[in-house]
Amino acid sequence: MNDAVADLERDRTRLGRSSTAERVADILRDRISEGFFTPGQRLSEESISEALGVSRNTLREAFRLLGHERLLEHRLNRGVFVRMLSAEDVADLYRVRRVIEGAAVRRALTPDQLTLIEAALADAERAAERDDWQGVGTANIRFHQALVSLNGSPRLDEAMRQLLAELRLVFAVMRNPRAFHEPFVERNRRLLELLRSGRSEEAAAYLDGYLDEAEKQLTRAYEPNG
Amino acid sequence: MNDAVADLERDRTRLGRSSTAERVADILRDRISEGFFTPGQRLSEESISEALGVSRNTLREAFRLLGHERLLEHRLNRGVFVRMLSAEDVADLYRVRRVIEGAAVRRALTPDQLTLIEAALADAERAAERDDWQGVGTANIRFHQALVSLNGSPRLDEAMRQLLAELRLVFAVMRNPRAFHEPFVERNRRLLELLRSGRSEEAAAYLDGYLDEAEKQLTRAYEPNG
DNA sequence: AACATAAGGATCGTTGAACAACTCGACAAG
DNA sequence: CTTGTCGAGTTGTTCAACGATCCTTATGTT
Numbered sequence: 001m002n003d004a005v006a007d008l009e010r011d012r013t014r015l016g017r018s019s020t021a022e023r024v025a026d027i028l029r030d031r032i033s034e035g036f037f038t039p040g041q042r043l044s045e046e047s048i049s050e051a052l053g054v055s056r057n058t059l060r061e062a063f064r065l066l067g068h069e070r071l072l073e074h075r076l077n078r079g080v081f082v083r084m085l086s087a088e089d090v091a092d093l094y095r096v097r098r099v100i101e102g103a104a105v106r107r108a109l110t111p112d113q114l115t116l117i118e119a120a121l122a123d124a125e126r127a128a129e130r131d132d133w134q135g136v137g138t139a140n141i142r143f144h145q146a147l148v149s150l151n152g153s154p155r156l157d158e159a160m161r162q163l164l165a166e167l168r169l170v171f172a173v174m175r176n177p178r179a180f181h182e183p184f185v186e187r188n189r190r191l192l193e194l195l196r197s198g199r200s201e202e203a204a205a206y207l208d209g210y211l212d213e214a215e216k217q218l219t220r221a222y223e224p225n226g
Numbered sequence: 227m228n229d230a231v232a233d234l235e236r237d238r239t240r241l242g243r244s245s246t247a248e249r250v251a252d253i254l255r256d257r258i259s260e261g262f263f264t265p266g267q268r269l270s271e272e273s274i275s276e277a278l279g280v281s282r283n284t285l286r287e288a289f290r291l292l293g294h295e296r297l298l299e300h301r302l303n304r305g306v307f308v309r310m311l312s313a314e315d316v317a318d319l320y321r322v323r324r325v326i327e328g329a330a331v332r333r334a335l336t337p338d339q340l341t342l343i344e345a346a347l348a349d350a351e352r353a354a355e356r357d358d359w360q361g362v363g364t365a366n367i368r369f370h371q372a373l374v375s376l377n378g379s380p381r382l383d384e385a386m387r388q389l390l391a392e393l394r395l396v397f398a399v400m401r402n403p404r405a406f407h408e409p410f411v412e413r414n415r416r417l418l419e420l421l422r423s424g425r426s427e428e429a430a431a432y433l434d435g436y437l438d439e440a441e442k443q444l445t446r447a448y449e450p451n452g
Numbered sequence: 453a454a455c456a457t458a459a460g461g462a463t464c465g466t467t468g469a470a471c472a473a474c475t476c477g478a479c480a481a482g
Numbered sequence: 483c484t485t486g487t488c489g490a491g492t493t494g495t496t497c498a499a500c501g502a503t504c505c506t507t508a509t510g511t512t
Binding site for chain 1: 465466467468473474475476
Binding site: 019057060064076092098102151155159163 | 283287302319328379381382
């Protein structure tokens with residue numbers, strides 16, 4: 001019995017997790033990352049609270065939540081807007097990725113720590129065969145999330161989660177997802193092999209170049225019509 | 227005219243920055259880090275909103291803000307509590323510090339980047355001469371904050387700010403601040419000299435040992451009566 | 453005595469309405 | 483073309499109310 005019960009404890013976080021404000025935040029978060037709400041757009045308290053059938057107060061709590069995740073921007077007396085990232089923001093996001101992901105790949109790993117990463121990579125490869133580039137993007141994100149989890153730090157995991165959510169704001173305005181996501185599947189494969197064979201310094205160097213390239217592509221595809 | 231107006235833009239952030247909820251959050255944050263509210267204590271919506279003269283709704287917005295900073299813990303239908311850190315939390319905080327501060331000291335620096343760090347260190351040394359150990363603690367925090375700023379990343383700065391606020395929750399329950407803070411002034415001095423002479427790998431190694439020691443002391447002073 | 457159950461009180465969660473404060477565009481005056 | 487003024491529309495904040503939930507205490511059962 002004890003094992004089964006212990007397993008249940010993992011679900012406890014999901015239990016406490018059900019205030020209306022949080023569920024509203026979940027909905028809005030999804031809508032933002034799927035591009036339904038586009039960066040720069042203003043979110044009206046009145047129309048959204050009415051549409052979702054919650055009070056303005058509750059909606060405002062949800063707005064605060066997403067504001068702290070940097071998905072929304074709160075301008076006093078003017079309302080909340082879907083965050084619009086500048087080129088400087090993109091640069092900063094990649095600065096942070098280099099620090100956090102770099103620390104992850106430099107660690108000594110046990111083989112079983114790599115299974116999660118392998119799984120995400122396999123998903124990406126399967127999605128690529130299906131020409132499902134949105135799916136590739138999602139799986140790639142999982143790949144990097146799993147990479148960070150090698151640090152074994154809940155706080156770094158959380159930071160990475162937020163960072164990737166912000167990055168999705170940029171992906172949302174990109175017009176050619178294939179050109180962006182496709183090449184990285186292969187690179188992820190190579191990175192994983194370096195990790196598996198324990199060549200961490202090589203892996204770190206490879207990751208740095210990898211992130212440089214991604215940042216450059218993103219900035220290029222982003223800035224001209226920013 | 228254009229130059230003078232351009233200068234003003236820097237003040238724009240200060241303009242939007244004053245909703246009641248945020249000011250309430252500022253007050254509560256101060257109260258928590260000064261130990262007026264102690265970890266584990268429940269913060270009643272009714273009594274606090276009454277005491278501060280704001281409505282429950284506004285206070286709840288402030289609670290949400292501090293919850294996201296991990297200073298408060300929100301339990302559904304039970305209220306908010308001042309966060310109580312476990313030994314595992316302390317370990318995680320130091321895990322993150324190793325990653326973020328480690329990345330900072332490994333960078334190549336220009337001498338003028340060190341002036342902020344030097345200033346914080348000088349403050350700590352002066353406070354130590356005055357036997358002002360609270361002051362030493364504050365200056366030490368500024369030292370590490372300045373260290374992280376070498377990364378040049380606003381997001382990492384912000385993450386470090388939050389992390390140190392969490393750590394203050396632990397400092398607040400410590401009974402002998404001198405024993406904890408005093409030895410680190412000297413270590414900070416040594417670390418700065420290593421940085422100044424450009425020996426970054428040596429500095430990184432020194433920092434690692436430094437953080438190990440701090441974590442150990444903190445865990446020891448903390449766990450027995452946790 | 454140990455345990456399960458039920459009732460009651462306190463507090464939180466959420467709502468709806470109200471009004472003040474503020475933004476922004478339009479239009480008039482200089 | 484710039485500066486004042488006005489008004490519509492939106493956000494900021496408060497208040498009162500009620501249902502939902504938790505905690506404690508009292509009650510009853512085995």
